[in-house]
Amino acid sequence: MSRAETAEASAGDGAAGGRAAAARAPGPLWTLGLLRNELTTTLRRWRTIALLGVLAAVPVLIGVAIRIETGDGSSAGGGGEGPAFIAQITNNGLFLVFTALAATLPFFLPMAVGVVAGDSVAGEANAGTLRYLLVAPAGRTRLLVTKYATTLAFCLVATLVVAASALIVGALLFPLGELTTISGTRISFGEGLGRALLIALAVAASLVGFAALGLFVSTLTNSGIAAMATTVGLLITVQILDQIPQLHAVQPYFFSHYWLSFADLMRDPVYWDDLVANLELQALYAAVFGTAAWARFTTKDITA
Amino acid sequence: MAELSTADGDMADARGTAGAAGAVGPADAGAPAATGESTPTEDTADAGDTVIATRGLTKRYRGGQLAVDGLDLAVPAGSVFGFLGPNGSGKTTTIRMLMGLIEPTSGTARVLGRPMPRAAGTVLPHVGALIEGPALYGFLSGRDNLLRYDSADPAADPRTRRARVAAALDRVGLTAAGAKKAKAYSLGMKQRLGLAAALLRPRRLLVLDEPTNGLDPQGMREIRSLVRELASDGTTVFLSSHLLDEIEQVCTHAAVMARGRLITQGPVAELAAGARGRLVVTTPDPADAGRVLKEQGAADVVVAGDRVTAEPPDRDLAEVNAALVTAGVRVRGFGVERASLEDAFVALTGEGFDVAG
Missing domain, CATH: 3.30.70.100 (Alpha-Beta Plaits)
Known part of the structure; x- marks a missing residue:
């Protein structure tokens, strides 16, 4: 009859022993076990890997398309319009990183974040696992913070996946070297790489507010699908409204309004105003919707 | 030739054993309670007598439906407490309030001597629960499901996590299927995995909501013997069921609910004796x-x-x-x-054991 007691026994009959007594008092880091488990569970999940795979494919598509189009020596995006920096990719593969981020930021990246954020609480409720996490007891605030932290980690991972994929494709298909900033100055390839990393971080930070919005939506329903659809629907709505000139009075408050400010990191010197405005706006969204999600989730009757 | 017999002699035996096991319970329960609790003793002393105590516990859902109405429940320590009632009588709502998942509309609930849901963080590590059937992550293996639930408990030692998960799997007979994805599990296996999650740590109270649902007769027997075994270790078991004979076979105490109200509670023998043979x-x-x-x-x-x-x-x-x-x-x-619990139930409610409308 080997059973749970074998492990427990050591804790139980060591009441006198200091080592066992220490084992019983919860360590301060134990509380992070849930975050670690949540991170590995989320990132190892087939759905997450598929989302990241789609994101990684975007730079490949852009890179290959430009390579084919410019095979005859003409310059990319010469006549038409395209994502920022697309015309410079043929000169320097590093620009594929900027182009890929500019291409994925409006929809692909936030859509993936919307899936993860929308499903975070509602998906657990849908599966019924939420009640078991809460009686474990995970603690409502702790669970919500864990979910948000994991969503933010996904924002960063997703952005870095796009950037890394673009860097690899850019290096394989195009020459690398010194690059010219928007302001016309030339910077070394090393500094260019640094700027690329900064831009990736700025893009990831751009998703913070939207992730909080998705988390809040996720606490409103017991259906993961409904939460994901609502979150992505909000994204599309806001992106459309942001294009309507008559709404310019409210547009600075849309979470996506300053998203493309990351291009300012390619100026020399860097133009910070919009970048800072973006970070402030994201922090505001995170505070407002994070609080709303907390208020909702900590008082909600868990009937699923 | 006259043949003298009592119709349910077997059941009486079974109940007797469970009763005896339950009787030693409180003495045993005191020990893990005292050592396992890292918090002040004022509440543990209280918890020595009653593991679950509710006063006027009421839940009215939005929309006005009164699910639980003025419940005064007292579950003695060391008992195997059967919580009976037809489907829709408020059992699960009560359990959810006891586990801090639902906020009562009015009234109080104390579990292990502490108020719920306020003290959920200190109470629930000592409580294993199976609520309204198991819920699993289909994309995770059985073992990973348990690892996840265990890491959700901030009071669970991560160093012994793997060993405790393996022991819990072993206890419910799932060691061989531990690496399989949970979505490939049968209902009975899911039920067992849910039980394993409740047994990840030594518990002072086990709340089992319909634990034999979906199990074959052999599985039901195993669960019953597991419940008796746990009770003899001093764990209080709170077992909800709509199966009267299940309660009769394993429980020392029982409470009967109908339409959100508590109709009666007490030792099973007394409840059955209430209706004369x-x-x-x-x-x-x-x-x-x-x-x-x-x-x-x-x-x-x-x-x-x-x-x-x-x-x-x-x-x-x-x-x-x-x-x-x-x-x-x-x-x-x-x-x-002899009067069965069912006779007692009918005598008490004046109705059959049907779904409340």
Whole structure:
């Protein structure tokens, strides 16, 4: 009859022993076990890997398309319009990183974040696992913070996946070297790489507010699908409204309004105003919707 | 030949064993309670007597439906407490309030001597729960499911996590299937995995909501023996069910709910004794037997085929039998059918065991 007691026994009959007594008092880091488990569970999940795979494919598509189009020596995006920096990719593969981020930021990246954020609480409720996490007891605030932290980690991972994929494709298909900033100055390839990393971080930070919005939506329903659809629907709505000139009075408050400010990191010197405005706006969204999600989730009757 | 028998002798035996196990419980329960609790003792002393105590516990859902109405529940430490009621009678809502998942509309609930849901963080690590069936991550293996639930508990030692998960899997007989994805599990296996999650750590209270749902007869027997075993270790088991014989077989105490209200609670033996047993005579001469029984002072004599039943008179039943034989009644069978919990339930509610509307 080997059973749970074998492990427990050591804790139980060591009441006198200091080592066992220490084992019983919860360590301060134990509380992070849930975050670690949540991170590995989320990132190892087939759905997450598929989302990241789609994101990684975007730079490949852009890179290959430009390579084919410019095979005859003409310059990319010469006549038409395209994502920022697309015309410079043929000169320097590093620009594929900027182009890929500019291409994925409006929809692909936030859509993936919307899936993860929308499903975070509602998906657990849908599966019924939420009640078991809460009686474990995970603690409502702790669970919500864990979910948000994991969503933010996904924002960063997703952005870095796009950037890394673009860097690899850019290096394989195009020459690398010194690059010219928007302001016309030339910077070394090393500094260019640094700027690329900064831009990736700025893009990831751009998703913070939207992730909080998705988390809040996720606490409103017991259906993961409904939460994901609502979150992505909000994204599309806001992106459309942001294009309507008559709404310019409210547009600075849309979470996506300053998203493309990351291009300012390619100026020399860097133009910070919009970048800072973006970070402030994201922090505001995170505070407002994070609080709303907390208020909702900590008082909600868990009937699923 | 007269044959004396009690209809449910087996069940009485089973209950007796469980009762005895439950009786030693409180003494045992004190020990892990005292050592396992890292918090002040004021509450542990309280918890020594009553593991679950509610006062006027009420839940009215939005929309006005009164799910639980003024519940005063007292679950003694060390008992195997059966929580009975038809589907929709408020059992699960009560359990969810006890586990801090639902905020009561009014009234209080104390679990292990502490108020819920306020003290959920300190109480729930000592409570294992299976609520409304198991819920699993289909994309994770059985083992990873348990690892996840265990890491959700901030009081669970991560260093012993793998060992405890392996032990819990072993205890419910899932070691071989531990690496399989949970979505490939049968309902019975899911139920077992849910139980394993409740047994990840030594618990002072186990709350099992319909634990034998979806299990085959062999699985049900295993769960019952597991419950008895846990109870003999001093764990209080709070077992909800709509299966009366299940409660009768394993529980020492029971409470009956109907339409959100508590109808009765107490030791199972007392509840069943509340409804009196009936004298049953099997005979080829039912008319004569009925007449003799009336003469002997039996009330409510009912003749049906070769069976004559009556409320037993207040005298030695051996003499009643002798009187029957003296009167020339040929007796095939003579005995008292003990009241079952179902009889008690019907007597209490005046209704069958159907879904409340």
